[in-house]
Amino acid sequence: MTVNRLAEIAALAGVSPSTVSRALSRPELVAERTRRRIMNAVEATGFRQNEVARSLKQQTSRTIGLVVTDLNPFHATLVKGVQDTAERNDLNVILFTSDDSAAREREALSILRSHMPQGLILIPSAHTALHAQLLRGLTVVELDRQSGMDGAHTVQVNNRAGARDAVRHLIAQGHQRIGAIFGQLHVSTAQERHQGFRDALAEGGVAYDETLVRYGNDLEPSGRAAALELLDVSPGARPTALFVSNHEMAVGAIIAMRSLGLKLPRDISLTSFDDSRLMLLHEPPISVVAQPTYELGVRACEVLIAALADGDVPHHVRLDAPFIARGSVAPP
Amino acid sequence: MTVNRLAEIAALAGVSPSTVSRALSRPELVAERTRRRIMNAVEATGFRQNEVARSLKQQTSRTIGLVVTDLNPFHATLVKGVQDTAERNDLNVILFTSDDSAAREREALSILRSHMPQGLILIPSAHTALHAQLLRGLTVVELDRQSGMDGAHTVQVNNRAGARDAVRHLIAQGHQRIGAIFGQLHVSTAQERHQGFRDALAEGGVAYDETLVRYGNDLEPSGRAAALELLDVSPGARPTALFVSNHEMAVGAIIAMRSLGLKLPRDISLTSFDDSRLMLLHEPPISVVAQPTYELGVRACEVLIAALADGDVPHHVRLDAPFIARGSVAPP
DNA sequence: ATGAAAGCGCTAACAG
DNA sequence: CTGTTAGCGCTTTCAT
Numbered sequence: 001m002t003v004n005r006l007a008e009i010a011a012l013a014g015v016s017p018s019t020v021s022r023a024l025s026r027p028e029l030v031a032e033r034t035r036r037r038i039m040n041a042v043e044a045t046g047f048r049q050n051e052v053a054r055s056l057k058q059q060t061s062r063t064i065g066l067v068v069t070d071l072n073p074f075h076a077t078l079v080k081g082v083q084d085t086a087e088r089n090d091l092n093v094i095l096f097t098s099d100d101s102a103a104r105e106r107e108a109l110s111i112l113r114s115h116m117p118q119g120l121i122l123i124p125s126a127h128t129a130l131h132a133q134l135l136r137g138l139t140v141v142e143l144d145r146q147s148g149m150d151g152a153h154t155v156q157v158n159n160r161a162g163a164r165d166a167v168r169h170l171i172a173q174g175h176q177r178i179g180a181i182f183g184q185l186h187v188s189t190a191q192e193r194h195q196g197f198r199d200a201l202a203e204g205g206v207a208y209d210e211t212l213v214r215y216g217n218d219l220e221p222s223g224r225a226a227a228l229e230l231l232d233v234s235p236g237a238r239p240t241a242l243f244v245s246n247h248e249m250a251v252g253a254i255i256a257m258r259s260l261g262l263k264l265p266r267d268i269s270l271t272s273f274d275d276s277r278l279m280l281l282h283e284p285p286i287s288v289v290a291q292p293t294y295e296l297g298v299r300a301c302e303v304l305i306a307a308l309a310d311g312d313v314p315h316h317v318r319l320d321a322p323f324i325a326r327g328s329v330a331p332p
Numbered sequence: 333m334t335v336n337r338l339a340e341i342a343a344l345a346g347v348s349p350s351t352v353s354r355a356l357s358r359p360e361l362v363a364e365r366t367r368r369r370i371m372n373a374v375e376a377t378g379f380r381q382n383e384v385a386r387s388l389k390q391q392t393s394r395t396i397g398l399v400v401t402d403l404n405p406f407h408a409t410l411v412k413g414v415q416d417t418a419e420r421n422d423l424n425v426i427l428f429t430s431d432d433s434a435a436r437e438r439e440a441l442s443i444l445r446s447h448m449p450q451g452l453i454l455i456p457s458a459h460t461a462l463h464a465q466l467l468r469g470l471t472v473v474e475l476d477r478q479s480g481m482d483g484a485h486t487v488q489v490n491n492r493a494g495a496r497d498a499v500r501h502l503i504a505q506g507h508q509r510i511g512a513i514f515g516q517l518h519v520s521t522a523q524e525r526h527q528g529f530r531d532a533l534a535e536g537g538v539a540y541d542e543t544l545v546r547y548g549n550d551l552e553p554s555g556r557a558a559a560l561e562l563l564d565v566s567p568g569a570r571p572t573a574l575f576v577s578n579h580e581m582a583v584g585a586i587i588a589m590r591s592l593g594l595k596l597p598r599d600i601s602l603t604s605f606d607d608s609r610l611m612l613l614h615e616p617p618i619s620v621v622a623q624p625t626y627e628l629g630v631r632a633c634e635v636l637i638a639a640l641a642d643g644d645v646p647h648h649v650r651l652d653a654p655f656i657a658r659g660s661v662a663p664p
Numbered sequence: 665a666t667g668a669a670a671g672c673g674c675t676a677a678c679a680g
Numbered sequence: 681c682t683g684t685t686a687g688c689g690c691t692t693t694c695a696t
Contacts, residue, residue, distance in 0.1 A: 002468065005673060016683045021675055031681060046465070051446040052387045053673035056688050061384060063426075071415070076408030083403070083429055092443060094395075095427045097415055111424060114383040133378070136334065251609055277583055278610040281590075337689065348667045353691055363665055385689035388672050 003045035012041040024049060055116055064304060065112040067096045067105065067122040070219075074247055074274055074293060075123075078143065081297020082121055089305055091118065100217075102127035109134040119304045124149070126186050139307050141315075143300040145188045153307050155300040155317040159189050162289035162321035163196030163245065164203075166271045169287065169323060170241045171204035174331045175269060178206070179230040179239030181249050183218045190215070193245040193273065212239055216249050223249025227256035231268070240268060240332035247274035250286070265330035275324065284327030291321045335377035344373040356381060387448055396636060397444040399428045399437065399454040402551075406579055406606055406625055407455075410475065413629020414453055421637055423450065432549075434459035441466040451636045456481070458518050471639050473647075475632040477520045485639050487632040487649045491521050494621035494653035495528025495577060496535075498603045501619065501655060502573045503536035506663045507601060511544045511562040511571030513555055513581050522547070525577040525605065544571055548581050555581025559588035563600065572600060572664035579606035582618070597662035607656065616659030623653045 003009060006024075010017045015034060023030045023038040030038070041047070055061035066082055068075045079095070086093050094115060096108035105125045112120060119139035122128070124147035132149055141153040170178055180197055183190035201208050214229060216222030223244060231238055244250040250272030254264075262268050264284055272279060275290035296319060303315045335341060338356075342349045347366060355362045355370040362370070373379070387393035398414055400407045411427070418425050426447060428440035437457045444452060451471035454460070456479035464481055473485040502510055512529055515522035533540050546561060548554030555576060563570055576582040582604030586596075594600050596616055604611060607622035628651060635647045 002465075006675095007673080017673090018675075018684080019682060022682085025675080029681075034681080046442075048442055048446050050388075050448070050673055051443075052384055052393060052448050053688090054675075055384045056382075056388050056672090056690090057674045057676085059688065071408045071412040073405040073408060076403045076405060076411075079408075079427070080403040080429065083427060087428075092447070093427050095411070095415060095425050096419075097412065110378075110380055111383075114380050115424070116382070116384050133334075251613070254613060276610075278608075278613060281583070281586060281610060281614060283615045338691095339689080349689090350668080350691075351666060354666085357691080361665075366665080382689055385672090386691075388674090388688090389690045389692085391672065 003047045004050065006047075006049065009038065009041050009045065009047050012045070013038045059116065060118055061116045062090055063092045063094055063115060063117045064301075065096065065108075065115070065117045065120040065122070066093050067098055067108050067112075067120070069098050069100045069123045069125060071097055072248060073276060074291075077293040078123075078297040078300075081294040081299075082143075082301045083297075085298045085301035085305075089301070091301075091305075098123075098125050100125045102130065106131055106134065113138070118308055121300045121304055126184065139304060141300050141304045141307070143296065147188075151312070151314065153303050153315045153317075155296060155303055155319075156188075157291050157296065157319050157321040159192035159321070160196040160199065162273070162291075162323060163193035163243070164199045165196075165323035166273075166287070166289050167197050167200035167243050168204065169325055170243065170269060170271060170329060171200060171206060173241075173269065173329055175241040176206055176332075177209075177212065177239045178241045178243060179212045179214075179227075180243045180245070181214045181216055181223055181226045181230070181253065182245045183249075184215055187218075190218075190245060197243060197245075216246075216252075218246050218248055220248045220252040220255075223252025224256045225252070227253035228260070231256060231260055231262060238268070241329065242268060242270050244270070244272045247272060247276060247279075250274075251278065254282070254286075264328050269329040269332070271323075271329060273321075280326075282328070286328040287324060287326045289321045289323050292319050295319060335379045336382065338379070338381060341370065341373050341377065341379050344377070345370045391448065392450055393448045394422055395424045395426055395447060395449045396633075397428065397440075397447070397449045397452040397454070398425050399430055399440050399444075399452070401430050401432045401455045401457060403429055404580060405608060406623075409625040410455075410629040410632075413626040413631075414475075414633045415629075417630045417633035417637075421633075423633075423637075430455075430457050432457045434462065438463055438466065445470070450640055453632045453636055458516065471636060473632050473636045473639070475628065479520075483644070483646065485635050485647045485649075487628060487635055487651075488520075489623050489628065489651050489653040491524035491653070492528040492531065494605070494623075494655060495525035495575070496531045497528075497655035498605075498619070498621050499529050499532035499575055500536065501657055502575065502601060502603060502661060503532060503538060505573075505601065505661055507573040508538055508664075509541075509544065509571045510538070510573045510575060511546075511559075512575045512577070513546045513548055513558045513562075513585065514577045515550045515581075516547055519550075522550075522577060529575060529577075548578075548584075550578050550580055552580045552584040552587075555584025556588045557584070559585035560592070563588060563592055563594060570600070573661065574600060574602050576602070576604045579604060579608060579611075582606075583610065586614070586618075596660050601661040601664070603655075603661060605653075612658075614660070618660040619656060619658045621653045621655050624651050627651060 214226035
C-alpha cells in the first residue's frame with residue numbers, strides 16, 4: 001500500500017493535515033506524542049510530501065537551475081561539484097546546456113523560471129546580459145565566467161595570474177616567439193587569460209605580436225585549426241612555444257602538432273589551461289594551469305546557498321589556478 | 333512589467349483564464365481572433381505558464397529524472413545525449429548521482445517521485461532491485477546496465493560481443509597469458525564482458541585462468557591496484573596482455589604500467605573498454621571497445637518517450653560497441 | 665467558442 | 681498544541 005497524500009497520513013494518525021505538515025516541517029511545534037504517532041505512520045507507509053504541491057504553495061521549489069555551455073569533462077566535474085553540494089543541502093538540480101547559444105540560453109532561463117527555482121548557477125554565454133530581464137528577481141551565481149550583469153554573484157579562478165604564470169615559465173625557459181590561442185575575447189575567461197599573457201610578455205620584455213595570436217571557440221576543432229595556422233609554416237617563422245588557453249583547444253593543438261610531425265618538447269613547447277588525466281598521461285606530460293574544477297562547482301553552490309540566506313550582498317570568489325610545470329616545455 | 337499569472341493575461345486580452353489556458357495548450361479549441369489577441373498579450377509580456385501549477389493540476393510534470401552512478405567523462409556524454417534529446421521533446425532533466433550507493437540511490441528515487449516526473453532514466457546500481465517499490469508506477473529506462481527488475485526498459489551495448497572481439501584480437505596476436513580486470517560481477521556490464529572474455533578464450537583454445545583475473549569497482553584506483561597485483565611479478569609469471577573492462581580502470585592500469593616501467597606494447601599489450609581522446613592520443617594509442625556513448629543517452633531518452641506514448645510494451649535496445657585495434661597491442 | 669467553478673496537495677494565518 | 685479555512689496558478693469538466 002502506498003500513501004501519497006498528507007491527508008491520508010492525517011487520517012491514519014487521527015490528526016488534521018496541518019498537524020502532519022507541521023510534524024514534518026517544523027517538528028518543534030508539535031507535541032512529542034503526536035509527532036511520534038505521525039512519524040510512525042509516515043515511516044510505515046513510506047510517505048513523502050509532494051514537492052510540486054509544496055512548491056506551489058510556498059512559491060519556491062527546493063530546486064536550483066544549472067546551465068552549462070557544454071558537457072565536456074571539465075563541465076562534468078563542475079556539475080558534480082554543484083550536484084554534490086546541492087544534495088547535501090536538500091536541493092535538486094535541473095540541468096540545462098546552452099551550447100553557448102543565445103537562443104538556447106534564453107529558452108533555458110525561461111523554462112527554469114517556470115519551475116520556481118530557489119536560484120540559478122550558470123556559466124554565462126556571451127549573450128547573458130541580454131537576458132537580464134529573465135533573471136530578474138532570481139539569485140544567480142555566475143560560474144567560471146562573468147557576464148558583467150550586475151547583482152550576480154561570481155565564482156571564478158584567477159585566470160589572469162594563471163595565464164601569466166604559464167607564460168612567464170615559457171619566457172624563463174628562453175622562449176621569445178610564443179604563439180597563443182584564446183577563446184573569443186568577449187568571454188571573460190579568454191579576456192583575462194589574454195591579459196595575463198600580455199602581462200607576462202611585458203614583464204619579460206617580449207613584444208606582443210598579434211600575428212602569433214589566434215582566437216577559437218573553446219572547442220577542440222577550433223584549437224586544431226588555429227594551431228595549424230600558427231605552426232604549419234617554415235621552421236623559422238614558427239613559434240617555439242604555444243600557450244593555449246583552454247583544455248579542449250589544447251587537445252586540438254596536440255592533434256595538430258602530431259599531424260605536422262612536431263615533437264613535444266623538442267620541436268615546440270606547449271602549455272595549456274585545465275589539468276586532466278589526458279594532459280598528465282600524455283608523453284611528455286603537458287604543463288598546465290590547473291583549475292580546481294570540482295571545488296569551483298562546490299563553491300558556486302555554497303555561494304548560492306549563502307546568498308539565498310544572506311540577502312543581496314554580492315559574493316565574488318576567485319580561486320587560485322596554480323601553474324604546474326611538466327615535460328612539455330623545454331628551452332627552444 | 334512582468335506578468336506571471338495566466339489570469340493577468342486573461343484580463344489583458346479581455347477573456348477568461350480558461351480561454352487563455354486553452355489558447356496556450358490546445359489552440360485549436362479557440363477562435364482564431366481570440367487566440368491572436370491572447371498570443372499578442374503573451375508575447376508582449378513574456379508570459380510563461382507556471383510549470384509547478386500545471387504539474388500539480390495535471391498530476392505529472394514535464395520532467396524526467398536521470399540518475400547516474402557518477403559523473404566521469406563517460407557519464408557526461410551519456411547525460412548530454414539524454415539532455416539534448418529531452419530538450420527536443422520539451423522535457424527537463426533533474427539530475428542525481430548515486431555513487432553506486434544503495435542509500436543515495438534510494439534517496440534520489442524517493443525525491444524524484446515527489447517531483448512527479450514523467451519517467452526515469454537510470455544507471456542501476458547493484459541495489460536497484462531493492463527499490464522496486466519506489467519505482468512502482470514509474471516508466472523507467474535502465475541505461476548502460478540492467479538490474480533485472482521486470483517491466484524496465486533497457487538501453488545497453490553489446491558488451492559480450494565487444495569484449496569477445498577485443499580478447500579475440502589479443503589471442504590472434506599470439507597472446508595466451510591474458511590478464512583481465514572487471515567490475516563487480518553483480519553489475520550486468522561486468523558480467524557480460526566477463527562472459528565475452530571467456531567466450532574468446534574458449535574459442536581460441538586458451539584455458540581460463542582465474543589467477544589472472546581481478547575485480548575492481550570501475551574507478552581508477554581499483555584498476556591501478558588490480559593491475560599492480562597482476563603485473564608486479566616476475567617477468568615469467570606476468571601476463572603478456574591485459575584486458576581491462578572499463579575506461580577508468582584502464583587509466584589506472586596505464587598508470588600502474590608506467591610505475592612498473594613497463595612499455596606498451598613492447599612489454600605488455602593492453603585493450604580497454606570505452607574510447608576517449610586519452611586513449612586515442614596516448615602513445616601508443618590504446619585499442620578499445622568503443623561504446624557509442626552519446627547515442628546511448630539519446631536512445632535511452634527516445635525509448636523513454638516512446639514508452640510513455642506506447643504504454644507498457646518493454647523496449648530493449650542493444651547498440652554495437654565495435655572493437656578498434658590500435659598500437660597498444662603487439663605480439664608477445 | 666467561451667466562462668464559471670472545482671480542485672490538484674500542500675502550508676500558513678488565524679482561532680481556539 | 682491543534683484544527684479550520686483559504687488559496688498558491690493552473691486545467692478541466694460542465695454549462696451555456
